Amino acid sequence: MPDPFDDTDLPRLVAEGREGDNDAPLSVGELSLKLKRMVEGEFGHVRLRGEISGFKRAASGHVYLALKDADAVIDGVMWRGAADRLQFRPQDGIEVVATGKLTTYPGRSKYQIVIDRMELAGEGALMALFEKLKAQLAGEGLFDVARKKPLPFAPRVIGVVTSPTGAVIRDILHRLEDRFPTHVLVWPVKVQGDGAAAEVAAAVRGFDAMPADGPVPRPDLVIVARGGGSIEDLWAFNEEVAVRAVAACSIPIISAVGHETDTSLCDFAADMRAPTPTAAAEMAVPVRAELANGIASMGLRAERCARRYHERAGERLSALVRVLPRRDALLGPQRQKADDLGARLDRGLERRVTLARGVLDRAGGALRPAVLERKLDALHHRLDGAGKLLDAVHPDKPLQRGYVRVGAKASGKVIASAADARAAGALTLHFRDGPVDARVERGGGKPYAGDKPEQPDLF
Structure with a gap:
């Protein structure tokens, strides 16, 4: 047993080599590098199943997240190239299966999984994502009934968004030909797989952006169609980009994705859902x-x-x-009245003529010769009287009795006063047997105070 009094294992102030110890101490970087190589060598390809937590997409396009279950959590990173190939939009709470390799991050002494591919963990996870996205878009009002547009009764141009090689387009064209031949524009797209949702969205926006008076006629109605399949096959029509494009289209849209039991989010966003593509053609046009x-x-x-x-x-x-009364009965009284008025008119004219003849006779009697002679004698007598009166008042009549009429020589005006005679100067004296010129020799003054005024010397 070791000696309890041996102090070789006790910590010292300065590190020193020990007897029998040939390993030099490792740096932190060297240890991190060894761990990285060991982890990547041991776990170069792993598949993990877990629930997404803390999903975040950086501005660079790289994706950072964590995968967790009831017992543990592991960080994960997905580089931009792999993230762009995802067939769905990852969200927190969705269970997925991630494929990649484990590595370490020396900067934080952590290990993480670098994900190359990520898929939903079965149809249950897919349905969970479906319901979550459906609730989100419904909350934004994309599925409201008030937004639905009525379909045109007989569209002149129909746009179809579908695969150009499948049976769907043939079924639609055949049904339209049977019911109501219409001009059809087909926008070919992928209906499944990588990029299918983006192509569907681009096609819908493309039809909507066509001008009404452009070289290509703008559709009056758009049909988005695909044949039946699993929920995974139809997932492109559940992608948010496709659903938002259908909801924003100003042209009425019929969604015909899958068979009767299949339901996609495009069905909720469209103005009308058809159970099959053939049914969509029947809804589009009348017979x-x-x-x-x-x-x-x-x-x-x-x-x-x-x-x-x-x-x-x-x-x-x-x-x-x-x-109505008979014509004779209706017009009989009027005819009788007309005859009566005609007879009265004849009698009135006869009486009028008789009266006029009497007046004429009386006027003719007044114009007999004796009456005329008496009237002429009376007029002659009046004329003789007027002639005598004119003869009596003639200004030269007094000259027969020795009177003289004095007039101004220059003007011929009758001189009635001495003042007028002196003013005229030269006078003309009118006698019974002719005129004699005279001149005033002496200007007159005031008359004499006696009975008779001084007589002027006229000669």
Whole structure:
């Protein structure tokens, strides 16, 4: 047994080599490197099943997370290249199976798994992710009924987002041809596998971005279709990028993914869900033959209604004609009244003519020769009287009795006063047998104070 008084194993102030000890002390870095090589050599390929916790995607594109179960937790990292190949969007609480290798992180003396591939741990985990994403998008209102747009009755152009080589597109085209031939635009996409969801989203956005007056006609309706399969096969139509593109499309969309029992999140986001792609074609267009029959039937009904209306109108007219009075009975009183008025008019005209003749006769009697002669004699007598009156008042009449009419020589104006005579200067004296010129020799002054004024010397 060791000697209890041997002090060779006691700690010392300065480290020294020991007898029989050939190993030099390791640095921390050397130990970390040895552990890294040992862990990577022993666990170069592992598959872990656990629940995602603390999921985070850095700006560089690398993914950091932890995988846990009821007993332990291990950190994990997924480089950008591997993260871009993921077929689903990892979320906390989702159980996955991660494939990769264990390594150590010397900076923190921790070990972690570098994940190369990560898959959901069975359909149960897939359904859990489905329900979680469904609740999230429903909470944002993407599935609200109020957002649903009505489908056009008879779209002129239908856009189809599906695989160009599968049976789905053939079924849709065949059904459309049978029911109502329509112009169809096919946007080919992958409907399964890596990048399928992104292609579906790009196709829906592409149809929505087409201008109405562009060289390629813009669809009036879009059908997103895929045949049946497992939930994993249909997962592209559960990806958030595809669901959001369907919900944001301004063109009405029918989702026809899988068979009747299959349900995808695109079904909830679309304006209408069809149980199968063939059913989607039936929802998209009416049956042309049924429309033609319906139009013909309505035409016959309209014709019958018009004929019935015409017949009833004829019956009403006939009934009215029967109760109307006869033409002779209706016009007889008017005819009699017209005859009576005509007779009264004749009598009135005769009386009027008789009265006019009497007036004419009386006027003619007043125009007899004796009456005219008396009227002419009276007019002659009045005319003679007027002539005598004019002769008596003629200004030259007094000249026959020795009077003289004095007038101004220049103007011929009659001179009635001495002042006018002195003012005129040269005078004309009108005698019975002719005129004589005279001149005023002496200006007049005031008259004499005696009985007679001073007489001017006229000669």
